Amino acid sequence: MSDKITLAYPAPYVYPLFEGVWAHWQQLLTSARFPHALLLAAPPGSGRRALISQLAKVRLCGHQNDSACGHCHHCQLFAAGNHPDIHWLAPEKPGKQIGIDAVRKVQRQALETSQLGGARFIVIECVERLGEAAANALLKSLEEPPSGCYFVLLTDSLDSLLATIISRCSVWKAPQAEAETAKVWIEQALQRSVPDHAVSLYRGAPLAARDFVASGGLDHHHSVVEGFSTYVRERTGLFDTIEVLVAHYPASLNWLSHFLLDVLKWRQGVGQTIVHRHHHQRVAEVANVLTTQQVHSLLRALHQLQRQLQIHTGLNTELVVSQWLLSIGE
Template sequence: MADAYPWQDALWQQLAGRPRHAHAYLLHGPVGIGKRALADRLMARLLCQGPQGSEACGQCKACQLLAAGTHPDAFVLEPEEADKAIRVDQVRELVEFVVQTAQLGGRKVILLEPAEAMNLNASNALLKSLEEPSGDTVLLLISHQPSRLLPTIKSRCVQQACPLPSQAQSLAWLSAALPQANPGELSELLALAGGSPLLAVRLEGQGVRAQRAEVVEGVKKLLKQQAGASQLAEGWNGVPLNLLFDWFCDWAQLMLRYQLTRDESGLGLGDMRKVVQYLADKAPQHKVLAIQEWLLQQRQKVLSKANLNRVLLLEALLVRWASLPGPG
């Protein structure tokens, strides 16, 4: 049975209680808030032959087949490799599935995640199925970055924003998921995950706090001229590129905010607070704006899985970062 999260209760009652379902839903929101679990739960409810209230019964033939991964009327489409695109050939298989008759005599349900992983040809191949689904078919699209989807894809779906849990809900859930962590560590993890508790657990498993400490120490050495850009770029090989750009984008935003407000309570996590304040005091605002714009452009390339030379990209970032203090 799919996980149920307390911050999804109201949305779940709304979805499960619908007498008639749309032919396509776009479930969107940040990574790590439980969108996939919600979609799995809805798929089970839609395919169940004897639902018990708002939930699938878990006992009928349909539920048993779904649990075994062999339900003939369920189709899950994901990238064949992590962080790769969903190809047009994969979507063509989905289209063939859509036109088939449901083998158990009920609905067919398709789950596609993440929708933004479809390349342009794949997106175009999906459009007709979204516009004119065959029979009683429901498509569940999951997106972490709906801004990257074609407008024609979004317009053919019921767009449903998935709720982000409150900090109290997240910390309560995290304390159960990571009982070995103390409250301070949980708060730090949640901040590093942008408030997404499931992502916080995943990042903890990847050793994010050690990675963050390594990067922060490197940035401090860079500004003290105790380490060079090339040395650091090569040394950070184990830190995911998307995390690095998330952190540097955040620091640039915090600098700009402090320059505008002089509010010391808005300097971010304690590990970089003094550095952010120092750079905000020493860097002209036009340089902060310029590096923020550059960071956002490069981050978009990282998120879109562009073919980038990692070391050269990080060297360029660190050279720009080191040049922030002083006029220019």
């Protein structure tokens, strides 16, 4: 089983990042011009799932306004987490594809009469993970959407989607969160001060940054940077470095991507713009060891490695990471 369809959905909420988007959607809702197919491009941890849940709650409310009444039968069912006319499709595991069978199932649900006599709402998360057959099947539904049925597609990036799917949707992108605004929000949420790099590592995803800090991610990130930079400088501690990278995968590889980009900036004389200002000594040390060409090669190999691990979830992460580390300096 490579995908799942569920009636469960996240708690509805509009986070500050999406307040402008939500205001536009409310106007469309009240003018009866809301599209039957909507595509939202936003990174995980941005609050995108809560936003779509809020949209579903309002769209399914029996009063059909720009906000949910909270009292009708639709709203009560939604609050209980078992509204029968919302279907949320997502890969079963990160990196897994969404198959044709799951798409056909939601297509059948889209054609069925609403169980409560209202709208039907279908959310497909990580739409970039649709297999070719599944994407083509979905395209047919987007071209001729059933009456009263609304499709909402979520993706990290538009780059990996079929142009034909994009063209059939009303496309919205998450605005870029201002670093200082995001930092203030995170500090208020956690009731503690937060270093700048915690926000910079997760630009556009303040919820991910909040969870990163709350879960002890600052210490984990520090151990990854220290272990990697020591290995690059001294070519010692290979197994310790592998262990820490695997222990904190997949975040560890994203952190290293930021770190190596900072190494490039340092070599180009723009060190004042780096994310890892708190680790500037480590950035400088690695920049003195590796050439610009070597850093570019490492980054390309790292991004390829990340794609391989995401697509082929059966790969041995420890082996793949060790091969990448051993290639440093070649």
